[in-house]
Amino acid sequence: MGERFAEEHYLRQGGRCLASNWRHGRDELDLVILEGSVLVFVEVKTRTAEVGGEGYWAVNRRKKRALRRAATGWLHQISGPCHTRFDVVEVLVCKKGTVRLLQHRGEVLFGRRRF
Numbered sequence: 001m002g003e004r005f006a007e008e009h010y011l012r013q014g015g016r017c018l019a020s021n022w023r024h025g026r027d028e029l030d031l032v033i034l035e036g037s038v039l040v041f042v043e044v045k046t047r048t049a050e051v052g053g054e055g056y057w058a059v060n061r062r063k064k065r066a067l068r069r070a071a072t073g074w075l076h077q078i079s080g081p082c083h084t085r086f087d088v089v090e091v092l093v094c095k096k097g098t099v100r101l102l103q104h105r106g107e108v109l110f111g112r113r114r115f
Helices: 001-011 059-076
Strands: 016-024 027-035 038-047 083-093 099-104
Touching: 001 016, 001 027, 001 038, 001 083, 001 099, 016 059, 027 059, 038 059, 059 083
Parallel strands: 038 083
Antiparallel strands: 016 027, 027 038, 083 099
16 A cells, blocks of 8 residues: 555656566665656555654664665666666655654765666
């Protein structure tokens, strides 16, 4: 459910979804979005809460390593270098049934390495 809301968010902003739940070995990318010339790898965390933050902090060092492996797998299948970004999107399902979305853009995933 959360991934659908996150995908709709990127589509409303003019992005194009290239893949959802893409697997590379045991690792997975929730969404791969193309925003202009930027390839965005998106990790979606869905929580039942009124305030955000828990989903963001769930993307720890181990999870980032897994995301880096999956993103590297994706990048090896495309031709040529490209600009990349890693986002964490928290989808908050509130008590009243409303859904809030918090987008954390440009999180550090690759460090200084270039592809």
